[in-house]
Amino acid sequence: MLLALFSDIHANRQAFSACLDFAKAHGADRIICVGDYVGYGGDPEWAVETVMELVGKGALAVRGNHDHAVAVFSETMNAEAQAAIEWTRGQLSAAQRRFLAELPLVLEEDDRLYVHSEASSPAKWRYVLSTADAGRSLLATDAHITFAGHVHKPALYSISATGKMTSFVPISGVTVQLLSGRRWLTILGSVGQPRDGDPAASFAIYDTDSREITWCRVPYDVETAARRIRDNGLPTWLADRLLVGR
Amino acid sequence: MSKFSIQPGAVIDGFTIGECVHRGGMATLWSASRPDIASPLLMKIPRVSEGEDPAAIVSFEMEQMIMPRLSGPHVPFCHAAGDFERQAYVAIELIPGKTLYGRIDDLPLPYEEMRLVAWKIALALADLHRQNVIHHDIKPSSIMFRPSGEAVLIDFGLSHHNQLPDLLQEEFRVPYGTAPYMAPERLLGVRDDPRSDLFSLGVLLHFFTTGVRPFGESETMRGMRRRLWRDPYPPRKLRADYPPWLQEVVLRCLEVEPVWRYPTASQLRSSSLIPTRSS
Numbered sequence: 001m002l003l004a005l006f007s008d009i010h011a012n013r014q015a016f017s018a019c020l021d022f023a024k025a026h027g028a029d030r031i032i033c034v035g036d037y038v039g040y041g042g043d044p045e046w047a048v049e050t051v052m053e054l055v056g057k058g059a060l061a062v063r064g065n066h067d068h069a070v071a072v073f074s075e076t077m078n079a080e081a082q083a084a085i086e087w088t089r090g091q092l093s094a095a096q097r098r099f100l101a102e103l104p105l106v107l108e109e110d111d112r113l114y115v116h117s118e119a120s121s122p123a124k125w126r127y128v129l130s131t132a133d134a135g136r137s138l139l140a141t142d143a144h145i146t147f148a149g150h151v152h153k154p155a156l157y158s159i160s161a162t163g164k165m166t167s168f169v170p171i172s173g174v175t176v177q178l179l180s181g182r183r184w185l186t187i188l189g190s191v192g193q194p195r196d197g198d199p200a201a202s203f204a205i206y207d208t209d210s211r212e213i214t215w216c217r218v219p220y221d222v223e224t225a226a227r228r229i230r231d232n233g234l235p236t237w238l239a240d241r242l243l244v245g246r
Numbered sequence: 247m248s249k250f251s252i253q254p255g256a257v258i259d260g261f262t263i264g265e266c267v268h269r270g271g272m273a274t275l276w277s278a279s280r281p282d283i284a285s286p287l288l289m290k291i292p293r294v295s296e297g298e299d300p301a302a303i304v305s306f307e308m309e310q311m312i313m314p315r316l317s318g319p320h321v322p323f324c325h326a327a328g329d330f331e332r333q334a335y336v337a338i339e340l341i342p343g344k345t346l347y348g349r350i351d352d353l354p355l356p357y358e359e360m361r362l363v364a365w366k367i368a369l370a371l372a373d374l375h376r377q378n379v380i381h382h383d384i385k386p387s388s389i390m391f392r393p394s395g396e397a398v399l400i401d402f403g404l405s406h407h408n409q410l411p412d413l414l415q416e417e418f419r420v421p422y423g424t425a426p427y428m429a430p431e432r433l434l435g436v437r438d439d440p441r442s443d444l445f446s447l448g449v450l451l452h453f454f455t456t457g458v459r460p461f462g463e464s465e466t467m468r469g470m471r472r473r474l475w476r477d478p479y480p481p482r483k484l485r486a487d488y489p490p491w492l493q494e495v496v497l498r499c500l501e502v503e504p505v506w507r508y509p510t511a512s513q514l515r516s517s518s519l520i521p522t523r524s525s
Contacts, residue, residue: 158413166412168411174409176411179310179330180329181303
């Protein structure tokens with residue numbers, strides 16, 4: 001079965017549409033969304049509506065910190081993110097906010113675990129930026145593969161049977177086999193706000209039979225996505241950064 | 247992990263196991279066959295039982311990832327790879343004949359003969375490097391020749407693929423390789439420079455034309471580190487009739503700094519090793 005895995009969509013309609021089309025064209029059977037459907041971007045209503053529809057058709061979705069902040073009112077963020085959160089909250093209907101609030105923090109399926117940040121303490125929204133961070137997450141679960149997002153830059157970590165960690169920055173389009181002798185933490189990169197210097201939307205396709213993962217980069221209409229942010233009066237840096245992928 | 251020991255006659259994923267042809271430190275090699283494959287096969291199975299070097303597992307994982315991606319006449323064709331979950335193996339094309347190590351009793355070899363051998367190895371390295379892989383264990387026992395003449399590189403357990411995770415780099419602090427052939431930068435933890443293979447080819451060329459290994463056989467880190475600051479004896483010091491052009495090739499391959507070596511295997515081959523009409 002081919003899984004299409006999306007993270008950090010951030011209300012970017014143009015990016016998410018392009019990724020969904022790409023995944024469909026490549027024969028993806030099942031959609032997994034690992035959080036942050038809203039925040040930063042100009043189309044939060046569409047983004048939540050789309051995820052709700054996908055979940056209605058059998059997709060899996062977990063909650064991200066931006067979804068949590070919009071729905072639960074408790075998170076505080078940096079000024080630009082906070083401005084977007086407050087604007088987003090006003091855009092969503094009560095039903096949409098409830099949908100976000102009720103999403104689970106973690107889902108498990110076969111030998112896989114889906115979480116927005118990391119597995120050791122999902123509600124703390126810790127970033128996985130090093131092998132030490134990855135090790136903490138990998139030791140907190142028995143899942144063979146953990147799929148996460150939150151960092152906005154693709155990465156791949158593994159832990160061997162003897163407890164040794166490895167880290168790797170995946171190359172888009174190059175398939176990596178997630179060997180069964182070790183356990184893996186994959187960081188998907190961001191659909192709607194990539195920060196690794198490549199403005200193209202990032203997501204991954206995973207083949208559960210061959211255990212092969214491929215990171216995909218999809219060019220999309222960045223200018224329109226940026227204009228949607230500006231037209232809605234959101235901080236202009238949120239628009240500008242899409243053009244440079246930072 | 248391996249759940250049973252391999253016996254002749256066993257069937258793994260449709261491959262019937264024949265005789266054990268080699269027991270190495272990290273893996274065992276078996277002849278094998280499958281009804282739909284006409285040519286003879288070799289099954290490589292890692293040593294993974296209790297007490298074995300954990301590097302054997304990691305190096306096999308590297309081979310499992312890299313071998314199925316390689317193609318062309320300079321590598322054995324990989325028919326299938328099995329995961330550790332059931333029985334780890336790679337099933338590859340059997341290259342008939344012996345490795346270059348079989349010539350070790352004949353050293354030193356004639357200069358013109360070694361020019362052609364080095365030319366063939368450089369061609370194979372160029373093809374491997376083009377496929378994003380650095381071999382990292384170039385030595386006589388890693389090199390075979392097809393009946394049609396092409397050099398074939400074998401054993402990719404220490405190799406680096408520049409588009410895949412390098413599990414050896416991340417997991418082990420000591421450099422894995424064969425001490426006399428290891429490039430100086432390997433001792434400093436560098437695994438992503440293809441010119442490391444050109445250094446190893448220089449060691450091989452020096453050894454096969456003089457009968458002497460340029461940096462000895464020491465396997466200690468202290469012994470190996472000498473190559474970071476001590477020049478090898480020039481081949482002409484060892485053999486008065488050594489051709490100056492060949493000494494230039496050898497010493498340039500053996501430069502301490504990768505940047506002072508040939509930039510690529512193709513440049514080494516085409517600028518310095520073009521076979522003469524008589525060879």
